[in-house]
Amino acid sequence: MRGQALAIAGVIAGGVATFVMSLSTLDSLRLTQATYYQDYRFAQVFASLKRAPLSLASRIEEIPGVDRVETRVLAPVTVEIEGFADPVTGLLISVPDVGEPLLNRLFLRAGRFVHPNREDEVVISDAFAAAHGFTPGTKLHVTINGKRKHLTVVGVALSPEYIYEIRPGAIFPDYARYGIFWMARTPLSTAYDMEGAFNDVALTQASGTVLQDVIDRLDALLERYGGRGAYGREDQVSHKYLSQEIKALETFAIVLPAIFLAVAAFLLNVVISRLISTQREQIAALKAFGYRNMEIGIHYMKLVLMILAAGLAGGIGGGVWLGRSMSNLYQEFFRFPFLEYQLEPYVITTTCLVGLAAALLGTLHGVRRAAVLPPAEAMRPEPPVAYRETLIERAGLKRFFSQPTRMIARNIERKPLKSLLSIIGIAFACAIMMLGSFQEDAIDYMVNVQFGLSQREDLTVSFVEPAAPRALYELESFEGIEYGEPFRAVPARLRFEHRSYRTAIQGLEPRGRLKRLLNRKLETITLPENGLMLTDYLGGILGVRPGDTLRVEVLEGSRPVREVPVAALVSEYIGVSAYMHRETLNRLMREGNVLSGAYLAADLLKENEIFSKLREVPRIAGTVAREDAIRSFYETMAESILIFTFFIVLLAGTIAFGVVYNSARIALSERGRELASLRVLGFTRGEISYILLGELGVLTLAAIPIGFLIGRGLCAYLIVAVQSELYRIPLILEQSTYAFAATVVILSACISGLIVRRKLDHLDLVAVLKTKE
Amino acid sequence: MAHPPPQKPATGRRTAELTESAPAAILGQTKREPASPSRSIVLITAQIGKTMTTISPAPFETAPGTTLFRTRGLTKVYDMGAVQVHALRGVDLELFAGELVVLLGPSGSGKSTLLNILGGLDTATDGAVTYRDQDLTRANDEALTEYRRFHVGFVFQFYNLIPSLTARENVAVVTEIAEKPMTPEAALALVDLSDRLDHFPAQLSGGQQQRVAIARAIAKNPAVLLCDEPTGALDSETGIVVLEALERVNREIGTTTVVITHNADIAGMADRVIRLSNGLIANVQRNEHKKAPQELHW
Known part of the structure; x- marks a missing residue:
């Protein structure tokens, strides 16, 4: 039982871990986002325009529903970097000459803010600084509005407005070739011919006002000044990407744990049913002594709850650890100034409840059956199992089958539902693998189409x-x-x-x-x-x-x-x-x-x-x-894809191993007697292994094509769930993805097969002859 | 005692093995042919005391009356943690080809242990057991598997049939891996089950199942048929039908048959009755007048 209980606990832990990881990462991202937005006063409405006099600011402030207004000068900039020949561009954003911006405040990671009236000082974005190894003191040669200027980096900062720092129209961030720069208002206005004017405005709404009203009025006001249409946070690029990422995570938070817990429920069902059928007589004896059905039910539920508790403990621990690592990855990816790792109590309670529900669902039937059995009936062994020839045998293929092969076929067909569920369980492992690696194929394909055919x-x-x-x-x-x-x-x-x-x-x-x-x-x-x-x-x-x-x-x-x-x-x-x-x-x-x-x-x-x-x-x-x-995109992606793939392989392996190992152990417990009998009759270890593991081999092989189908379906679901204006992932699955998924499943099956094979080698041949079926 | 059917011509290879391994006296009636060098080496190696890796692969015809098994000081101690259980305390025994022996004794007398060691299912703690002068005590797992596969037929108290296979297939499972088997149909005809060939065990009565088990055991033409309480799970009437099947096999094919039982009434059908008590042979009795199974009752 120990191995099986561990395998099931492992599958539960896998589900719980993905659940805790996804939910806690999700909460952390949301909380970090909210805190960051609030503390650094991320604006709610953005508008760019050609040019408007500063006096317009007060009229914007008068728009009903507008809380704070920050006018800015934004200027495109090209940067020359010694030893880096590629074109580097960026966006220069004005900050007040004195004091911090009212909205979209900066988090200073190094150095200081610009000094008033120093024209050559600039604060640069953290990602850009890191890509080039720039620190305060670095000199930059830039071209603003056709004029070359020499700037000195005085600070490295982060902004809630550029959490996702991406060039407009680009697909992926490229920190080495695109940066955000902040410069004092006066020198920037001078350089960009914007003295006494602004070409960008950000504002916040007063609570209880309608966003669209503010946008409409702002648009009306800016129209004369070449306004390019105001938009809310929902259309702000960085916010959009971040929301997109959160949405994708939400999908994973539901799909993966659901698969795991369903598989765990199935495994519990199989194992508990088997356990109960082997302990039929003990149950009968207990009932004969006057134990109540409830007490017997509780006895088995205790076992289930112990397995569940082990799974929950492992899963929650692992999930918190994974959630932290994942959140740290996100922090690095989005360059959050801080990360509020959040493990809400509801995550734990929900996880426990969902786990409990899955465990109950998986075991109630078996436990109930044990409890309601009249003692006299339970004392008798279970009625012999009725076998019959399988469909393929009746179709005339029987003569090609050796007796062991017939045993395999008949066992599979005798419990079609269980066989089918085992197949589906293994198939899901295969599908999860595909879910893990298909993104790589899809990104390759997108890049090929985008850059090979279109651009x-x-x-x-x-x-x-x-x-x-x-x-x-x-x-x-x-x-x-x-x-x-x-x-x-x-x-x-x-x-x-x-x-x-x-x-x-x-x-x-x-x-x-x-x-x-x-x-x-x-x-x-x-x-x-x-x-x-x-x-x-x-x-x-x-x-x-x-x-x-x-x-x-x-x-x-x-x-x-x-x-x-x-x-x-x-x-x-x-x-x-x-x-x-x-x-x-x-x-x-x-x-x-x-x-x-x-x-x-x-x-x-x-x-x-x-x-x-x-x-x-x-x-x-x-x-x-x-x-x-x-x-540069591939360079940044390679590592995170590797981590993700490793994680998915581990999860898929756990499921495949859990299902195959449990099926093998159950099969061994159900058929140990006949296998031992065959050993007594002179069958070698290899020959009886064929009978036991052959069945699992058939199930595994049958599961793979089904896994391919489910995997394709899951990928398609994921694609639809995460599609947005930013990108639509095409449903592209390379042969290598199928091959890899199948390989992981087969390997996991082989490992569990080998473990069971070791048990087969130690069958007690004598004991089996002395016991009834 | 009934005589076995006319001896089939033994193959050269098998005879050669005997020539190398068995004393000429025991081989009295066996044809002699030149030895196969490789086989000789294996068997000689076995004799000089290393772990035996193989046992001659197929049953041979052995003249009735020659010694098939010989045990000397056979001891088996089970280590049950705190206590040691002496199942066998030095058993000296010979079993002869073609005879029907009943090993009689109360439970715990060591009869099953003895049968398991003779059948290659268990190994002795001390002492020696030879099968046609090949030392079973030194055989490793592979050699014992091969020994069971080609030389021994087993019949168990609880039949141990494969539930997913029909009667015919339950026999075929053994004939498929045997060297010169009967057909499953012939084996089942010997136990009067020609009309139940395609029945699954669940569709057969206990006595019928046990007869399938006997057919399965004899279909490979084993040198010895070892039966552990073959009627233990059956009522007397059915038990007698099963014993008839065993008696018929012994009589018609000449298969050496060992039946262990705690039922003294069955002893009447044996050529010899060996009584075990407390891990030792209490006495050996030869039945001058064997009873037919139909004459038994309990």
């Missing part, structure tokens, strides 16, 4: 202001640049019926070679002359189909409002966008032939020359090199 440019250059086509010719004349493709990007709000979405409309060349739009089959679609093409997911958000007409409210320039038909939906896994023929977009904007930037194909052997050349062009706001972004 094929080597570099993306964006201009500070829309530029004439000759800006592109100039770029194309640089040595090493082979080809350029212009694009126009315009912020806009798309409306359909009561739904709306704020995004950028990208005007592209109709037959672009670098940026291409794809349909569901990943075939290139040509941009039509008229109409919008929407990311399929955006089509879903807005509830539009090709042929419907959208209302497009441009949030830039003269802010035209137009009715535009939807021409087609495009398949994209990352972000959501709207695309248009560039010339049509120019016409819609009532502007000439202008571009916001260009996609470039370049000879990457000459990238250093190209980058230094690009830095000299004042109109360029930023340059992104694709390869570097991909590489």
